[in-house]
Amino acid sequence: MIAALALATGPSPVLAQTPVNGGTLTFALSPEPPFVLTSINTTLQMGMVGSKMMESLLKLDTELKPQPLLAQSWEISPDGKSYSFKLRPGVKWHDGKDFTSADVKFTVMEVLKKLHPRGRSAFAKVIDVETPDPLTAIIKLSDPAPPMLVALASSYESPMTPKHIFEGTDIAANPAVSKPIGTGPFMFKEWQKGSFILLEKNPNYWDAGKPHLDRIVFRIINDASARAAGLESGELQIGGLSPIPLTDMVRIEKNPALAIETRGYAYMSPFMLMEVNTRKPPLNDVRVRQAMAFAIDRDRMTKLVWMNYGKPAVSPIPSPVVTFHSTDVPKYDYDVEKAKKLLDEAGYKAGPDGKRFKITHDFIPLGSDYQRTGEFIKQQLGRVGIDVEIRSQDLPSFFRRVYTDYDFDTTSLYYGAFADPTQGVQRLFWSKSIQKGVVYTNPGDYRSEAMDKALEGAQTENDPVKRKALYLEMQRIAMTDLPIIPLMETRFITIASAKLKNHTLTADGIIGGNFADAWLEK
Numbered sequence: 245m246i247a248a249l250a251l252a253t254g255p256s257p258v259l260a261q262t263p264v265n266g267g268t269l270t271f272a273l274s275p276e277p278p279f280v281l282t283s284i285n286t287t288l289q290m291g292m293v294g295s296k297m298m299e300s301l302l303k304l305d306t307e308l309k310p311q312p313l314l315a316q317s318w319e320i321s322p323d324g325k326s327y328s329f330k331l332r333p334g335v336k337w338h339d340g341k342d343f344t345s346a347d348v349k350f351t352v353m354e355v356l357k358k359l360h361p362r363g364r365s366a367f368a369k370v371i372d373v374e375t376p377d378p379l380t381a382i383i384k385l386s387d388p389a390p391p392m393l394v395a396l397a398s399s400y401e402s403p404m405t406p407k408h409i410f411e412g413t414d415i416a417a418n419p420a421v422s423k424p425i426g427t428g429p430f431m432f433k434e435w436q437k438g439s440f441i442l443l444e445k446n447p448n449y450w451d452a453g454k455p456h457l458d459r460i461v462f463r464i465i466n467d468a469s470a471r472a473a474g475l476e477s478g479e480l481q482i483g484g485l486s487p488i489p490l491t492d493m494v495r496i497e498k499n500p501a502l503a504i505e506t507r508g509y510a511y512m513s514p515f516m517l518m519e520v521n522t523r524k525p526p527l528n529d530v531r532v533r534q535a536m537a538f539a540i541d542r543d544r545m546t547k548l549v550w551m552n553y554g555k556p557a558v559s560p561i562p563s564p565v566v567t568f569h570s571t572d573v574p575k576y577d578y579d580v581e582k583a584k585k586l587l588d589e590a591g592y593k594a595g596p597d598g599k600r601f602k603i604t605h606d607f608i609p610l611g612s613d614y615q616r617t618g619e620f621i622k623q624q625l626g627r628v629g630i631d632v633e634i635r636s637q638d639l640p641s642f643f644r645r646v647y648t649d650y651d652f653d654t655t656s657l658y659y660g661a662f663a664d665p666t667q668g669v670q671r672l673f674w675s676k677s678i679q680k681g682v683v684y685t686n687p688g689d690y691r692s693e694a695m696d697k698a699l700e701g702a703q704t705e706n707d708p709v710k711r712k713a714l715y716l717e718m719q720r721i722a723m724t725d726l727p728i729i730p731l732m733e734t735r736f737i738t739i740a741s742a743k744l745k746n747h748t749l750t751a752d753g754i755i756g757g758n759f760a761d762a763w764l765e766k
Contacts, residue, residue, distance in 0.1 A: 263745070263746070263761070263763040264456065264763050264764065264765065265456045266457075266458055266764075267458060267764040267766075268457070268458060268460070268461060269457050269459070269461070269481050269744065269759075270480050271462045271480070271481070271482050271483070272465055272474060272480045272483030272487050273289060273293070273463060273464050273465070274289070274464065274465055274471065274487070275289065275611075276437070276438065276466075277289050277293065277639070278639065278640045279422040280293045280294040280297075280421070280424060280441075281403070281415075281420070281422075281424060282294050282298075282400050283359065283403055283405055284355065284359040284360065284415060284416055284421070286360070286361050286400070286401070286660075287639070288400070288512070288660075289610075291399075291752075291755040291756055292484060292755055293441055293443075293462055294400070294403060294424060294426075295398075295400050295403070295428070295752075296429065296443055296758055296759050297338070297425075297428045297430055297432055298405070298428055299313055299399045299403060299427050299758060300396060300399045300401065300402045300404060300756075301313060301315040301331075301348070301396050301397070301404065302314075302315055302393070302396055303397055303398065303750050303752075303757075304394070304397045304511055304663075304752065305750060305751065306507060306749070308511070310393055310394070310397045312332075313332075313397075314332055314335060314343065314427060315331055315381075316332050317329075317330045318330070318393075320393075324385070324388030324706060325385045325387065326382060326383070327382070327385075327393070328381075328382045328383075329380070331348070331378075331379040331381065333379060334450055335427050336427065336450070337406050337409075337425050338425045338426055338446065339406075341408055342378070343404065344378040345378055345379065345381040346375055346407050347405065347406055348375075348381035348404060349373035349375055350405065350407035350410070351402070351403075351404050351407075352370060352383060353370070353372075354410075354415075355415065361671060361683055361684040361685050362395070362401075362671050363395075364676065364679070364685070365666050365670040365671060366389075366391055366392060366395040366666060367389075367392065367395070369386050369388070369703065369704065370385055370389070371385060372384045387703075388704050389666075390705075390711070391663075391667045394662070394664055395664075395667050398750075398751075398752045399752075399756050399757075400755045400756030401511075401667075401752070403426065404427065406420075406425050406426075409425055422435065427450065428758050428760075429446050429451070429454055429455035429759065430444065430445060430460055430758075431444055438464060439464060441462040442461055442462075443459060443460045443461075445457065449760070451760055454761065455758075455759060455760045455762070456760075456763035457759065457762055463480065465480075468487070468488055468611050469488075469489065469492075471483055472488040472496065475487070475496070475741075476496070476502070478501065481740060481764070482739070482740040482744055482754065483739050484739075484753070484755065485610075485738075485755075486553065486613070486736050487739055488739065489611075489613065490550060490551035490613060493551065493553075493737075496739060500742065501741065501742055505737065505738040505739075505748050505753075506735065506736075507748050508752065508754055508755070508757070509735075509753060510564065510751045511660075511750075511751040511756065512661075512662060512668075512752065513562050513564045513565050513660060513663065513668070513733075514659070514734040514736060515557055515658060515659060515661055515730060515732065515733045516656065516657070516731040516734055517557070517560070517657070517658070517659060517672075517728045517729060517731055518536075518654055518656050518728065519652075519654065519655040519688050519727075520533055520536070520727055520728065520729065521650065521652055521654070521687070521689070522689055522690055522727055523650065523688070526601050527603070527654070530724075530725060530726065531586045531587070532586070533725075533727070534586055535582075535583040535590070536583070536729060538576050538577075538579045538583040538586070539578075539625055539627065539628045539630070540621060540624045540625070541578040542578070542731055542732060543556050544578075544620075545624075545731065546732050548620070549620050550734075553735045553736075553737065554732040554733055554735050555732065556731075556732055556733075557733050558573065558730065559571065559573050559722075560719060560722050560728060561669055563733060564733070565663065565664075565665065568665055568712060568715040568716075570715070570719045570720075572716065573722075573723040574723045574724050576729075583628040584628050584629070587600055587628060592629075599630075600628075600631075602630075602632075603625075603630060603631070603633070604633050604634075604635055604652060604654070605621060605656065606634075606645060606646060606654070606655045606656075607634070607655065607656045607657070608639070608642055608655065608656065608657035609636060609637060609638060609642055614656065614657070615636065617656050617731075618634045619634065621654075643683050647681060647682065647685070648681045650689070652687070655687075658734050659684060665718070670703075672686055672727075673690060673692070673718070673727065673728075674686065674699050674700075675690070675692070675696055678691075690728075692721065692725060694721055695718065695721050698714045698715070698717045698721065699714075702714040702715055702718065738754055741764075743765040744762065744763075745763050745764075745765060746761040746763060747759065747762045749761060
């Protein structure tokens, strides 16, 4: 017998004024994604597009509490091994087919468990999805999985995938990864590569009277100054993930026609880090990695590169994840002399030219702030004799180089820690998350029995005190071994026209929100 558990009866967001129907929303997007199905690649830019078309079972309000979406209600068994979802009746895919429990089973078992970058941990304990009728899906687990409900509560993180479109195909190669067929308020219309992605209103959306907008145009604008000019002129109505150079923020904040929003990123808890390829010398020596950590002035990077839109990181679980964050870890305060001493001890003495060895550094190509981060790292490591060659490429090439070919030494990019470390942090350190071609999953080939034991214990531990202790141990191991070097807790911003209402109503904001409630003031 399944026992009921708090079926999301919390308050709905307070919506501003009376919505006006009609209008086209122009959304700044950069860089252009290779496709937009986030269940196999969780790049946030993909989420901003895909979440308007594809929806999850649940959503998280701004207080990180699950609320109904495609599932009307849910129950969890007392032993935590069974989750029963009652699906919303009358929901149809954009091609007119019914959304049913068979789609839930296919999504969880064939997509999220196998192909999702975080799914190998978040859904590791799922053994089956029972479908007793078209509107009931029962997820069965081998052991309790406390983070799973949160993982299912974002249209960015776990969009439901149509079985009749993807079953029996190579999912990554299926045309629907770029032309999604979803249940959401907007439908795919057109993608002109290098220019725009056009979505149009779904006239048969299950939530009657919505969406209010007629269409959304995602304009692909790679130049950050052009995005700033577009927002200021009114040509663009919204951009997310800090869409303009942070050096322009002083001017933008004074513009009454624009509104700055910092909410909507709590679900991701983003943080900047440097991945290190531990497969080869000299980076397979922990002393070298520790020296690199001492050599990077994270306070200075936060101030100069990111204009204080962030906070220096001390742990791979950032401070917004309050329940599990720890400062009781090995510290790497900026210290050039300590860095040099460790490099000497590792046998990498400085030559006559002051250089010890050469490495490559690949920054994620998401704009000038990321390039400047790479340049800052080059300058900092150069001070201790590490010669850094910076490499720039487009986003698909970056993914292929780092996560498929493993042809890198170090990278700099942001990850989402998410509300639970099993969902967002485990993939960085778990040896079983290493999977060639799957992005954002331990590309440095870090393997540690002690780390695996702590992570796998936390996956299934229901006692909150014991679970926290496991994550405290995990952070101590991570900051000793340093397969990744935490740099900064990122503070993203959304910039929107003051006339755009109700664009950020969930914890995943414009990245996972479906914009069914968004509208433009005339």
